[in-house]
Amino acid sequence: MPVLERGIVMTLRNILLGATMLCAATTPAFAYAQDAAPADDTATANDADYGNEIIVTASKRSQTLQDTPIAVSVTSAADIENAAIRDLIDLQSAVPSLRVSQLQSSANTNFIIRGFGNGANNAGIEPSVGVFIDGVYRSRSAAQIGDLPNLERVEVLRGPQSTLFGKNASAGVISIVTQKPQYEFGGAIEASYGNYDAITVKGNITGPISDTVAFSLAGNYNRRDGYARDLNLDTDVNDRNRWGVRGQLLFEPTDALSIRLIGDYDKIDENCCIAGNVIAGPTVAITNALAGGPSVDANNPFSYNVYNNFLSTNEIENYGGSAQIDYDLGNLALTSITAYREVRANTNQDSDFTSADLIGQNSQQLGIDTWTQEVRLTSDFDGPINFLLGGYYFNEKIKQKNDIRFGEDFRPYGNALIQAASGGALSVPALEAALGAPSGSFFREGDGLDEAYRLKNTAWSIFGTVDFEVTDRLTLSAGANYTQDRKKFATNVISTDTFSGIDLNDPAFAGFRNQLLLGGALQQAGVNPNDPAAVFAFATNPATAATFQAFQAFANANQNNPAANPLNGLKPFQFLPPFLNLPNSVEPGKTSDNDLAWSVRASYELTDTVNVYATYATGFKASSVNLSRDSRPLASDLAAIGAAGLTTPNLVSGSRFAAPEESEVYEVGLKANWSVAALNLAAFKQSIKGFQSNIFTGTGFALANAGKQSTWGFEFDGSVRPVDGLNLTLAVTWLDPKYDSFVNSAFGDISGTMPAGIPELTMAAGGTYTHEFAGGTKAIFHVDYHYESPVQIVEGLTGLPASVAQNLKREVNQLNASFTVALTNGFELGVWGRNLTNATYLTTIFPAVAQAGSVSGYPNQPRTYGVTGRFKF
Incomplete structure (x- = not known):
């Protein structure tokens, strides 16, 4: 293999600068022993021995993650197999600082690191946690959650990442690496069958085409019946149905030049995601009457029984290609990564989550086209100074079309609400007559909003790091990233909701009032x-x-x-008022941001087995755009809008976009690695100014900047091998988060309070025992336990007392295990189970859509188990 090929670390995007530039604290729970540096750029595992060291090479130098001070957790392919981790949602059971939430569709997954993260439910919001696959940034969750075949490892970098990534990430990075083509013919095929009639098939093959060209092909298929039951439609729901293919070519015409081409396609077509009823409010009596029976399983979200009047749609296509070119210039290495990707998502959901036909349609058609280009120059001098210098360009276009329409039952439902609000004095027909509206026009079936949005985002950055070895044991590092980001956006939203278009304060209705x-x-x-x-x-x-x-x-x-x-009591029922589109003469529909992020680090080798480090780093995320029906002018623009004659009925202030996030972290740590044990300790204070909060209010999302959100925290991870073949691990994260300032939240001034959904204590404990029999057959037993301390799930619930939200908490206790027998001929057979105790908890809760007083929530996945056969050749 060429020297350059051995010198590029794909997962950390070549962030190590030659010497000890990269600082990483690996999670020993997922690190295996390696006697020497690997021959290529990968972190590898010795299948026969569970140990405490994982080796990577960067800029043509081998180095253990244990020796470098960046907080990072590594999960290898072997760990993923043993723990039966199926996707990134399962990964959180192995990485305590990571939290992954599946929201209302397969295209909405939220990643949170150290309590910081956002980005789901709105295509205009970039995530605070960046996801990279083989060095290519995936900007939205719809492009991130496919089941990747032929994984090599997943790395979770904690804290702001800016100086080593062209694409800035204010909270952290998830870096996914697949295996590159090999010059030795080989491959693997895996099939698994589990409860709910789950079938998973994965396969890959790799080998040489010539002495200088190698290939790999991989594919995956994953289907499962639904684990929930829709009693109204008499069918299973929350199924899984996804597949994908991935091809790679590796060209190495000379020892100095390496070209890696990757193309992939994956598709999701499944019914997701159920919401159970957590609190049955007063509107349940109305929806029950309209449905002619139960409309929800009241107050019982863990029955996994739901009532809807149509099945949800989740059709997602994600495809693209990338080209990485590495060229060895001797003491310098030049890397270029070019990528183009597209996402097409078509979703629809019965968003009222009842069997009454209230919301007849809530659909979205989303298209995302992304082109990225990155160039890096990395030095490898014998002297004390080395550097990395890079440039990054990002170009993305988003087209989004939404439709939300009233169902058949919404008119009688609205009539019941109005009668209740007026003490029986008013009704929908009476209001139509009094307000001069055509009979039958209020809450008419099929009326609603037709929404269309466009967003174009261009950004570029220059970034780099310098590493100075003061002595053999002391290394100082500094880095910087200058970013410019520009967004242009436009809306074309039309409301046909007649009632919402009436100004109930209009002087024309003075006599009626x-x-x-x-x-x-x-x-x-x-x-x-x-x-x-x-x-x-x-x-x-x-x-x-x-x-x-x-x-x-x-x-x-x-x-x-x-x-x-x-009539003020009727204004909350004006759900879909006329929309002020932009750009207009007051609002240009543009944002322009720039920022200089930087970092300084010092690492000192106390002994050959103990290192300490200190880090200060900043991060940045540009403005996010509110591509939703809740996009409303800033309060400061209302006067100018009125003066320009642009005011629409019932126009109120809100946000068109959220200002940038600026993050920083102070961190000190200690890492030690002995022959039978290893431990990593980190203490940090991390904060984000202008954290972009996106809260569901019951009829839409409120996008707003928190003044400042911060957390103190400690992270510990350790492993010990008391006897040969046995590896015990423990990883613990303790956080003390708070909103230092959040005056304009959806629930008022919540400054000084603890952000919801962030557990104070998270723990992952595990053990793996490998026994080798005479003749080489192995038996591998793995068990792990994931715990999250009780935490309030949401800051508040619109229309309900604060005490209600405070009493709704989540606690996670999840036990997973597997047992595998590996034969010498490459065959493996195993059994596995996740959430073996069938523990239940709510991942997210929210006010029920247009149902004041009711609360819905997404229950976690119940116990799953199965058998897996695998053949490696």
């Missing part, structure tokens, strides 16, 4: 305003005539007073 004010006052006095005789008697009786005149005076004085408007 006068009548309601007078009628309300009479009712308070015990007089039925709908009984003319009773009203006349009250008005003419000398004892009450003065009171009646006072009532009239009050109604006359307040008929145009918005604060006393008797």
Whole structure:
């Protein structure tokens, strides 16, 4: 293999600078012993021996992750097999600092590191946690969650990453590496069968085409029946159905030149994701009546029984290609990575999660086209100074079309809400008549919003690091990243919701409001305003005539007073008001950001087995755009919008975009590695100014910047080998997060409070025992346990007291295990189980859509188990 090929580390994107530039604290729970540096650029595992050391090489130098001070957890292919990790959602059970949440569709997955992360539910929001696959940035979750075949390892880098990645990441990075083509013919095929009729097949083959060209082909197929039951539709839901293919060519025409071409395609077509009823509010009685029976499994989210009136759609295609060129210039190495990717997602969901036909359609068609180019120059001098210098370009276009429409039952549902809100005084037909609207026009089936959005994002950055070996034991490092990011966005949203387009404060309705004010006052006095005789008697009786005149005076004085408007109670039912599109004369639909992020590090080798380090680093994420029906002008623009005559009925302020995130971390750590044990300790304070919060309010999402979110934390991971073949591991993360400042949240000023969903204590404990029999057959037993301490799931719930949200907590206790027999001829047979105790918890909760007082939530996946056969050749 060429020298350059041995000198490039794909997972850390060549972030080590030659000497000890990269600082990484590997999770020993997932590191295997290696007697010497590997011949290629990969972190490798000795299948016969579980140990405490994992070797990588960068810039043509071998170095253990244990020797370098960046906080990173490594999960190898063997770990993924033993723990039956099927996708990135399962990975969190192995990496305590990582949390992955599956939200309302297969295209919405949220990644959180050390309590920081966002990006799901809105294509205009870039994630704070960057995901890279074979060095290529995947900008949205729809492009990240496919089941990749032929994995080599997954690395989770914690804290802001800027100076070693062209694409800045304010909270951390997940780097996924697949195996590159080999010049020795080989491959593997794996088949698994489990409960819920789950079938998983994976295969790969690699080998030489010539002395200088190698290839690999890989594919995967993953299907499973639904583990939940829709009792209204009488069918299983939450199934899995996805497949993918991946091809690679490796050209090495000379010892100095290496070209790696990758092309891939994967597709998802499945029904996801159920929401159970956590709290049954007063509207459940209405939806039950409309459905003619149960509309939800009330207050029982873990029954996995749901009621919908149509199945959800999740059709996602993700495909693209990349070319990596590495050229060895002697003491310098030049790397270029060019990539183009497309995502096409078509989703639809019964978003009211009831068997009443309230939301007849909530669909999205999303297209994302992304082109990236990165160039890096890395030195490998014998002297004390080495460097990395790089440039990065990012170009992305997003087209999104949404449709949300009322179902058949929404008109009677809206009528019931209005009658309840008015004490029976009003109804939908009565309102239509009083407000001059055509009969049957309010909450009409098929009405709603037609939405179209466009976003173009271009960004470039220059980044680099310098590494100075002061002594054989002391290394100082510094790095910087200058980024410019520009976004242009446009909307074309049309509302056909007649009721939401009516200004209930309009002077034209003064007479109607006068009548309601007078009628309300009479009712308070015990007089039925709908009984003319009773009203006349009250008005003419000398004892009450003065009171009646006072009532009239009050109604006359307040008929145009918005604060006393008797129709104010109906405004929450104006769900889909007219939309002010942009760009317009006040709002240009543009953002432009720039930032200089930097880092300094010092690492010192106390002994041959103990290192200490200190790091200060900053990170950056550019403005995110609100590509949703909740995109509304900033409060500061409302006056100018009014002056320009652009005001639409019921226009209120909100956000068109969230300002950038700026993060920083102070971190000190100690790493030790002995013959039978290893440990890593890290203490840090990490914060993000302007954290981009995206909270669901029951009818939409509120995108806003928190003033500052921070956390103190400690991370420990250690392993010990008390006897040959036995490896015991423990990884613990403790966090003390808070909103230092968040004045304008969806729930008011929550400054000083603890952000929801971030457990104080997370732990991953495990053990693997390998026994080798005479003749070479091996038996491998693995068990791991994942724990998260109780934590409040959401900051608040719109329309409910704060105490309700405070009492809704999540605690995770998950036990996983596997047992595998590996024969000498390459055959392996094993059994596995995840969540063996069938522990239950809610991953996310939210106010039920248009159902005030009700709360829905996504339950975790129940116990799964199965058998796996594997053949390696």
